[in-house]
Amino acid sequence: xxxxxxxxxWERLQPSLNQAFDATELANLTNFVRDVTxxxxxxxxxxxxxxxxxxxxxxxxxxxxxxxxxxxxxLATQFKGNPNVAFGLMNEPHDIxxxxxxxxxxxxxxxxRSTGATNVVTVPGNAWTGAHSWLENWYGTANGTxxxxxxxxxxxxVFEVHQYLDADSSGTxxxxxxxxxxxxxxxxxxxxxxxxxxxxVLGEVGAASNATCDLAVASALGHLKTNADVWAGWVWWxxxxxxxxxxxxxxxxxxxxxxxxxxxxxxLQ
Numbered sequence: 001x002x003x004x005x006x007x008x009x010w011e012r013l014q015p016s017l018n019q020a021f022d023a024t025e026l027a028n029l030t031n032f033v034r035d036v037t038x039x040x041x042x043x044x045x046x047x048x049x050x051x052x053x054x055x056x057x058x059x060x061x062x063x064x065x066x067x068x069x070x071x072x073x074x075l076a077t078q079f080k081g082n083p084n085v086a087f088g089l090m091n092e093p094h095d096i097x098x099x100x101x102x103x104x105x106x107x108x109x110x111x112x113r114s115t116g117a118t119n120v121v122t123v124p125g126n127a128w129t130g131a132h133s134w135l136e137n138w139y140g141t142a143n144g145t146x147x148x149x150x151x152x153x154x155x156x157x158v159f160e161v162h163q164y165l166d167a168d169s170s171g172t173x174x175x176x177x178x179x180x181x182x183x184x185x186x187x188x189x190x191x192x193x194x195x196x197x198x199x200x201v202l203g204e205v206g207a208a209s210n211a212t213c214d215l216a217v218a219s220a221l222g223h224l225k226t227n228a229d230v231w232a233g234w235v236w237w238x239x240x241x242x243x244x245x246x247x248x249x250x251x252x253x254x255x256x257x258x259x260x261x262x263x264x265x266x267x268l269q
Contacts, residue, residue, distance in 0.1 A: 002041055002269045005203065005235045006032060007048035007091065010071065017053065017067040021074060030078065037084035044086040044122065044203070044235065045079070047071075051093035051101060058090075059100040068104050069111035080117035087112060087121045088160060088203065098126040098139070098146040106151050113153040122160035122201055123150055131161040131202070132169050132185040134192060144192050158232050161189060162204035165216040171237065174208040174247050182220025190223070193230045202234035206248035209259035217260070221267040236264065 006029075013025045033043050056062035072089070079085040089108050093101045105123055112121060125143030127133050135144040150157065164171030165181050178184075186202075193200050205220055207213040224231040236250055243249040250258045 003044060003086075003233060003235060004036055004041055005044040005046050005088065007046045010047045010049045010053055013047075014071055014074070017063065018070045021078075026078070033079060033082065033085060037082055040084070042084050042086055044088050045075070046088040046091050048091040051090055051096050051104070057096050057100075058093075058104045059096070065104045065107040069107040072108040073111040073115055076112040076115045076117040076119070080115055080119060083119065085119055087117075087119050089121060089123050091124070092128040092162065093124060093126050094128045094139070096126060098141045098143060101126050102146050102149050106149075109150070109152045109154075109157065118154055118156060121152065121154075121157045122203060123147070123152075123157050124160045124162075124203070129161050129203070130169055131163040131189040134161065134189045148196060159193065159198055159200040160203040161200055162237075163202060163220065164205070165207050165213060165220065171204070171206060171248070174210065174213075176207055176210075176213040176216040179212055179215035180219050182216045182218070183223035184219075186220060186223050190227050190230050194227075198230070199232050200230055201232050204237040205234055206237040207260070208247040214260075214263045217263050218267075221264070225267060234267075236260075 008029060013021050013029065015022055033045070036043050051058045053063045058068045059065055076087065089105055109121060125134060125147050127139035127143065133139070135142050147159065163169065163185050165176040166173035167177050169185065189200070202224060207217050221234065224234055238246065238249055239251045241251055243251055250260050252258065
């Protein structure tokens with residue numbers, strides 16, 4: 001394993017918009033990043049806010065795009081000297097106009113690059129950034145149409161999509177839709193990304209441990225490996241001691257791996 005995606009709450013790090021970061025929370029984040037990246041592992045820092053701040057959408061009067069840009073300017077300034085840090089713009093925007101999310105993402109990208117940061121930036125789409133729905137329009141204009149308007153002045157971004165394998169792609173159930181659902185749900189996005197010259201990371205994938213899900217996970221990760229010209233990598237959801245008995249967790253029980261690790265090991269770097 002060579003990457004850790006670290007979620008944190010925007011409000012906890014920056015209690016007031018356009019103001020300094022909380023010193024204690026910044027120290028927690030900085031110390032984690034320092035210690036993990038020192039081992040050669042990449043840390044993908046992830047404001048886990050669904051395109052919201054204190055419940056208000058980015059792009060609203062309460063949270064203008066300029067405030068999101070200010071946040072990322074401060075965060076990029078903090079970590080731009082560490083090439084093992086990747087910047088995840090936002091976790092799973094949803095119930096927002098896709099066009100508005102694009103405007104917010106472009107504002108943040110411009111702010112990041114204005115600091116001189118050259119780090120990789122991962123950019124999600126609308127609708128919880130589902131790979132399976134990238135070309136659909138039930139949530140507004142399709143990501144596959146709008147997100148082609150992304151502008152990264154540093155030309156070092158990848159799209160971040162998420163994909164679960166249960167019946168409704170929600171990642172809330174122990175059963176997977178089929179043994180081949182992983183590759184099936186990723187294929188249309190892969191084709192879109194290749195035809196438009198983009199690369200991507202599968203920022204969340206996860207499943208419980210059972211025979212069908214084991215095959216479904218292998219189907220997804222095998223698809224990524226076969227299409228490595230598009231896919232830069234993947235991150236499992238989730239791990240860490242706070243997850244307890246969560247059915248998708250791969251946090252070891254003492255020195256004993258969770259069963260999913262037997263499926264994942266052939267696909268590790």
